[in-house]
Amino acid sequence: MSKTEGQIWIHRLRKKWITLYLLRLLAVSLAMALVISALLVHVLHLAAWYFVIVLAIILIILLVAKPIWKSSDSDFSRFINHQYPELEESADLLLQHPEGLSMLQKLQLAKIEKVIHTINPEKEPLRKLYIGLAILLAGLLISFGITKIPQIHKAHQVASANQNPVPIIKEKVPAEVSAFDVTIIPPAYTGKPERKQKQFTIKAETGARVIWQFDTNISLKTMKIIFNDKETIVLKPQNREATKWTFAKTIEKSGFYQLEIDGRRSDLYQMEVIPDLPVNIKIIQPKQRTTIDIGQPQKFNLKLNLSDDYGINDAFISATMASGKGEGVSFTEKKLSFNTSFNNQKHIALGKEIDLKSLGMKPGDELYFFIKAMDNHGQSSRSDVYFVSIVDTTELMSMAGMTNGVNLVPEYFRSERQIIIDTEKLLKEQSGLSAEAFKTRSNELGIDQKLLRLRYGQFLGEENETEIGGDHDDHDEHAEHAAEPEKFGDVTAIMDKYAHKHDIAEDATFFEPEMKAQLKAVLTEMWNAELRLRTYKPQEALPYEYKALRLLKDLQQKSRAYVAKTTVKTASLKPEKRLSGELDKIMQPVQKMLAERKEQRMVQLKASLALLESRKSGKKFTEGDRFLLSDTEKYMIGAAADNPTTYLNALTSLRRLSGNTRLQVSDIDIAQKAIQKMIKGETASPQIQSALPASALYQNYFNNLNKAGR
Template sequence: MMLKTEGKNWIRNLRIKWISFYLIGMASIALAIALVLSFIGIYLLHFSPWLFAVVFPVVLGILLYIKPIWKINENDISRFINNRYPELEESAHLLLQNQADLSLLQQLQRNKIENIITTLAQPKEPVKKLYSGLVILLAGLLLSFGVTQIPLRKSVFLKDREKADQTQPIKENIPAEISAFNVTIIPPAYTQKAGRKQKQFTITAETGARINWNIETNIGIRKLKLIFNNSETVPLKALNAAHTQWTFGKTVQKSGFYQLDLDGRKSDLYQMEVIPDLPVNIKITQPKQHTTIDIGQPQKINLKVLLTDDYGINDAFISATMASGKGEGVSFTEKKLSFDKNFGNRKSISLEKLIDLKSLGMKPGDELYFFIKAMDNHGQSSRSDVYFVSIADTAELMSLAGMTNGVNLVPEYFRSERQIIIDTEKLLKEQSSIPVQTFKNRSNDIGIDQKLLRLRYGQFLSEENETEIGGDHDDHDEHAAHKVEDEKFGDVTNIMDKYAHKHDIAEDATFFEPEIKAQLKAVLTEMWNAELRLRTYKPQEALPYEYKALRLLKDLQQKSRAYVAKTTVKTAALKPEKRLSGELDKITQPVQKMSFEQKEKRIATLKIALARLENRKTGKKFTAQDQFILNQTEKYMIGAAADHPATYLNALSSLRKLSTNKNPIISDIDQVQQAIQKMISTEIPKPLMQHAAPASALYQNYFKNLNKTDR
């Protein structure tokens, strides 16, 4: 009897092996894909490490959905081995059937293949699937390891590049008298950078850095000077009697250029770029700049701030001002709130603080104004914009005070929304003492009142009926038909329709400003939310929407308070000994300096210089007048190079070559012209007279029809 079931067991074991190996292979493939995606998300996109726990089951589920391997049954296996092994004579399925149900011929065939199947080798497809899955997993592990190295390699590359930029010498023209030199740059303490030496005169240093020049000449020099920005000349100190070793130190605060003067022989111009220390950048991601806390909302705000600085953050705090009262009785209270976090001179830090408005002493109707102030390790301070948080005052909303002041948008409508709130609160108080059906009927009735009020407010946006609320007219075909007809001259209505087209957008037929239109739309939205909950017998949930609609309506009328950061002006202390002395010699008439003519002269000179340089390209020589223009241009370019040496320093060197060389190089002329064009492009464009009137199209149409009538 064991022989009769051995073939069936062989097929069953193959199915189990097939499914198991395939599942392991799919899990390996899913693991490889999940590892690569997770490592990319974690190391490159800075996602949470828990990303893998989400990605792996999702990928595995997708693979199993595409290939549901567990659905393979023994009949599928029998068909597979029939195709694979011809010696089974397409009869493997007989091994799975009950022998009593087989015919005599089928029983003989079954006994025949029962002896054959046990001698067959297991197929290699399941093992191949297992091996392929493991290979993909190994590739995924290697690729994931490579992803982890990208930030490290990038950091090393940036450091090597920065180091190369600092140490790789720039090609410079060094005077022949100088045999050796070095420049030592000592950054200020706030940068937390070490000092460095370089073998080049072109300098890139931090603001406030100490620069020391050590120069050695091959011959004795009587005087060695440094000329900064063509205006400041400082002598170097000789360290020996032979006057071959020189030194000088200077603290730099701004960019510019300088050159060496060796006994009257001047060197090329060398760039001196100063990297400024920027203040702390403050980015508030939460909350919004204007936040109103309505009824039912927690009176707390979650503040999230991101601070970044180029060298380090020293401190940051919240400056908060609370406003209470209204009218002339407004009082302001200032408080300083700390983040309770150690900054540790970090360059980037995320801060978060939950501000409890109740703990600050705020009540409904009060407002909070706050901003973030941060200091870097250099003592620079920066502050964010002012953010506003207000708590809605339900008592003030329900009062009728101030309804007749300011912009009056149909005061009885305000009373209607107020009455809806009163009816809703009364219904909630009586809910426990009235039948359920009565409660539902009254809630539905209040919802109908809310709907009617919403429709009445929709008229302000030219929404004449319920179907038009939030929608547009669909009558463009009608307008298209009118365009086909001939316009009758003198028909004022047709002319106004053509240029106004007041039915394309219903809101454009109103006289309200866009901001008021937007707030009216918000009112309709809140009324719709309240109506929805009232009609579904949820008046408790409708109440916050009703209060918010009333608050928005009151905001449309007027603002009860305007915040001023400082109510007093700080002035210098008076000197008692100077008061009532009668000395007026220090008081002079105000003088207004006009630099317009000087600026016009500068631009005119630069434009003339462009033309003279263009003439020089054709072979013409500079005249005495041309030389004077170039000298004036050089003065202007010196000032530009002092402010932006990286942009204008090479052009200044080329301009000096053009002034001395008889055979100029075209590339020098091109470089100078490009720099002059950049200097001219900073000119502010002048206002021009408008040639056509705004309504010229209407005038032209009028005269066109007038001519037709005359004919």
């Protein structure tokens, strides 16, 4: 080998490595750019030229991250020393002149010059290049899949529409119309795509843009669209031959329309609007009225579900805190957020823990809150108001109101208060008492709670503990019955001898069911307090004692009746107008006129119903009959404009009956069913009687007085 062969070998090898590395880098960059650009174009709907920018950015980042093209031959010699062990860390000798080498270096140079012919240095970079090409292939497949996402989404929407298809109504297309298209463009906030149909019947979202396009087989003079028999739109031809017509309209409410071609009207076509409903709010937790008793954490968890037909934009909690009493009450309003992003989701479950202490609430305060939510169209809705209150121990332990109103066993009420005082006293003195003394006092409090519970149980008809399970030998009524002589044939006396009759416990009270249920709740809380006092846990018994006291005090308040004093301000009477009998200034109320119109409408509908029934035999309508049907048609037009699904076919049938000489029984049946629905839809409202039965006699009397005075 000449002295420059080693240098040429390393120089060529470095160029091959750099070239293969750049090719691999380009393949990886293309794969990443294809995937990112596909997302930008087909998901975010950006322009396709963004691919060039993305590719350039990725290439620059990768080239800067590992600048292999800046490496020199000496750098590459160190690299191949680590890459190929057979070179024995001596590749740098190939770059040096033999004259400057020592004897050992010349021997090593001669050794590695023989080895380099057996090395295949291109194997490793080629393997990495194949990996880069595999990544490029995967990027192509992924980007191709992303391009199909809109088509898949559209196919899914079509499949959903096919699962709930709009019922196909058999329509009669005017003979002059050779082809037509109806394009429905929903509002952007709905997220629904534009759709076309070959059907005049329209079912569209509120605020949708509807475009009609007609092709006629002949040149027309005029073409009109009539909406709800009220609004008439004259169309302009789109070509000189007057065979292409188009019209666009934003639909806000349901109704019907028809075409008028050169004076001839088509059938009626239905327009149904899908309303955009506000957000539905369902609060799962807490209950509408929540009371936080003593010993419970002053916080609660709020859980709710929101749902909307197109998307939820925002929701928050509007909270109002009430503090103080009487004239010193103050209110503080706060807006609490859920700290979540809604992203126009249609369904979302929300939760939040509300700490009442952090809101500045203290015992005796109340919190009123409701949820307010907005959809992506700006509509807002709110829930019912919920109440959360913290029990005030100071108010609960006070004796205020004990001497006023009707009391339910106030001495027992004071006894429960005394048990609470003794329990708190025991807890304060616990550190200075022995374990035996503490248990004894706790057990004695449990006995007091038991006696109080039994005394309250008597108000629910419960028997004393001494009578439960006894054999009732001390019942005098049985001894009296035993001493009486038997009456022959008296079945009741015979039954009384062997039967043991008592009043039913549930019926042996004079309380209402609601008060009885609250008394049972009081007994439950007393039992829980007694259980913990008997097991030497007075700290755990205290919340149950306070809750029993609160329930008793609420029960006491319910037993009172309060009627507020009210004043009524009336207009002062004019003395000169009294007893004059002048009635000429008194006018009839408007409500009577409206009632008369409704009554007239009802009479005409019933008359039309009877007329149609009489014409089922085939008898033709007279001119008077057609006049009655025309009035009925006016009423049905209004009903069809409000509810085209129910009344549009009936309106078409009624018009055929009015115009044709040959009657169809099917048209009569359809019209009759619709008229019956219109009659049933008129809800009867109570009316004030305008006059007494003998009002005519009174009217004549006052008229005669008026004449005599003149």
